[in-house]
Amino acid sequence: MIEVSNLTKKYGDHTAVDHLSFRVEKGQIYGFLGPNGAGKSTTMNIITGYLAATEGTVTIDGKDIQKDPEEAKRAIGYLPELPPLYVDMSVREYLEFVAELKKVPKKERKQQIDEVMEMTQITDMQQRLIRNLSKGYRQRVGLAQAILGYPEVIILDEPTVGLDPKQIIEIRDLIRRLGENHTVILSSHILSEVSAVCDHIMIIAHGKLVASDSPENLQKLMSGSMELELEVKGSAAAVKAALQKISQIDRIEENTEASKNIAKLKVISKENADIREQVFYALAEAKLPILEMTHAEKSLEDIFLELTEDVAPTQSEKHKLFSKRKKPEAEETVTTKEAE
């Protein structure tokens, strides 16, 4: 559907996008996630033909966005970070203008405009001048213009910036609904936003793709070893002795705040080993009752921070990140050149 290949954008000496390669397949919601300045807007602007790349290509359904912009752009609806609204037009006038630009057939225009206004809940505002609309409503008008013409791909750059929590929930619901019939690419620096709606997350840092997978797989693949917090009735020494025979334990850390008769320990397994059952049986056999056992999972937030640390990853660090990951799943649709 969309093939981004070796994309590079330089602003003078500064490389904003650095040899980025990925593929977007039909009918999924993709999250493009990265901290401020990571290169998200630049990438979106190149994909949508607003900006020329320094190097590399973008094709949409096989059509090159630079060489065949009219055809390629027809497949895309774009909501830039700052929607280009004409504030002296009313909402309906503006959408009529956009429908004309997008060459929506004349006899379908009225119905389509009514439909997208309904979807974005701006029907009541249709006669209002855009300059008199609140930020939330302007954002919806921006969304309505992106959806108009029902392009196959809808690209939204930070669609919920500046909205209040209620509006954010409404826009999220709308994005989910759009995902039923369109391919959606959504850029954001807010992880919860992306993980709430996206089937697939691409994490970008310093213009490079550092991870690309489903939210579940990212969590699974990056979590590596398992950490168990244990509270056991008995002495720490006895608990450690009982756990000694479990070969898949990497190390045990003792919590010194524990009382004399209750041991509190952190047990860390070797890579990808689930040791919960073995811990249970070993301690039961030693007659050391487990009072509490919790499995501390790495959150997506931790993973995001780990991947986008404020230092550009060196080649070897990047290799380490990828080597933590298992082979890509068969259904994985996005790949990076480096990851291959």
Ligand SMILES: Nc1ncnc2c1ncn2[C@@H]1O[C@H](COP(=O)(O)OP(=O)(O)OP(=O)(O)O)[C@@H](O)[C@H]1O
């Ligand atoms: N027109 C420009 N001229 C010079 N540098 C630019 C220009 N546009 C962007 N940059 C720089 O390129 C880098 C990437 O910017 P970009 O806007 O693509 O990041 P972003 O991930 O979208 O960030 P944000 O979430 O803050 O919008 C930043 O360091 C930015 O300062």
